Amino acid sequence: MFGLVDGNNFYVSCERVFQPRLDGRPVVVLSNNDGNVVSRSAEAKQLGIAMGAPFFEVRELLRHHQGHALSSNYPLYGDMSRRVMARLADHVPAVEVYSIDEAFLDLAGLTTWCGPLDARAQELRRDVLACTSIPTCVGIGPTKTLAKVANRLAKKYPELQGLLSLTTESRRERALRALPAADVWGIGRQYAQLLQGSGIRTAWELAGVSEAWARKHLGGVVGWRLVQELRGQPCQGLLPSEDGTLGRKSISCSRSFGQRLHHVEELWGAVSTYLSRAAEKLRAQGDQAHLVTVFLSQDRYDTRIRPPYTRSATLTLPGGPTADTLRLLAYGRRLLEKLYEPGRVYVKAGVVLDGLEPPSSGQQLDLFAPPDLLTEPVSVERSARLMQQLDALNRRFGRGAVRLASTVSLAGQPPPWQGKSNYRSPAFTTRLEDLLLVT
Incomplete structure (x- = not known):
């Protein structure tokens, strides 16, 4: 059994930890050079601000709704990510750090020693929130792909309270029928267009294709493994992490x-x-x-x-x-x-x-x-x-x-190639000069 933990609106959540004034307001984090939106708070999403939107197109909308735009602060996000991953490692036998805000968990055998997985997952969410102030969602499934499906739906539907477990066949079917095939982990833009042209609209319909069709249209054995994972048959385990222990190929x-x-x-x-x-x-x-x-x-x-x-x-x-x-x-x-x-x-x-x-x-x-x-x-x-x-x-x-x-640029002058970061917050956890002062 696998779990997937994902930090909600991670960059925005990191900024809010040290700036409570941002709570409840529309907040976006911008890409390098303050060009595009790369993270949005729930309030910003409700305003219709799209991921990747150019900042100049949403600047007035944010100002009108008393929102905030912040430059990317990767030292802060990286440090907060390490803190979250450290808390996760205290709860499960093994962790695969998939990205700065996502991690796969090995949940095998936890039911025997720790009780129901749903209760364990909620305890994990509460611990991460208490120790780091980062809200998370958890998806649980018998395969990594189904854990991804569960996590995506847990984020989409607030009534799930940040957790969805696909541990039964009926839950798996309901989840796959609710998820568009284009949103399945591993389905990119080209494959999404191919599936739509073939009349495959939901993840449930994708899970029902034949082996021959999957191998022919979805990249050979990789596509067939994806279909098997949607059916609940694990084809991959935890891998070395993207936190520096996994060697890059380039x-x-x-x-x-x-x-x-x-x-x-x-x-x-x-x-x-x-x-x-x-x-x-x-x-x-x-x-x-x-x-x-x-x-x-x-x-x-x-x-x-x-x-x-x-x-x-x-x-x-x-x-x-x-x-x-x-x-x-x-x-x-x-x-x-x-x-x-x-x-x-x-x-x-x-x-x-x-x-x-x-x-x-x-x-x-x-x-x-x-x-x-x-x-x-x-x-x-x-x-x-x-x-x-x-x-x-x-x-x-x-x-x-x-x-x-x-x-090195000329003394006293910023490098001419240095990108814009006009709205960057302090590096609260990685620079002594930026430590938060409480008076």
């Missing part, structure tokens, strides 16, 4: 700029910052990268610009895989100069590290690779020690305490 970092950039050195400041952050993540999971990609984007809404709006360049590292920030920056500069065109205006940049693998002394070398002329012939061991010391200093004194000169 690492990316990209941002929209707070202002339009014209000069290559301004772009290099942004690209080197993103590449440094990606390299830090790469080392944190103990991997090295074979491929590095840099991309630059122009404004797709500017009628004077013809597509493609985004150009990218990828390089297979000729000296073999690496996690060395200095070496990655040297190649990143080469890629940027290949992409940059004088006279153009850029609004976004990003980097991607691919071909990840752990370091190995038995690594296969390329006999025909050109000599690596971008860096001095420093030993691999010395490079690794340098990066270890860099990461250790930043862990001890805070991210960015020690960084490359190319990522």
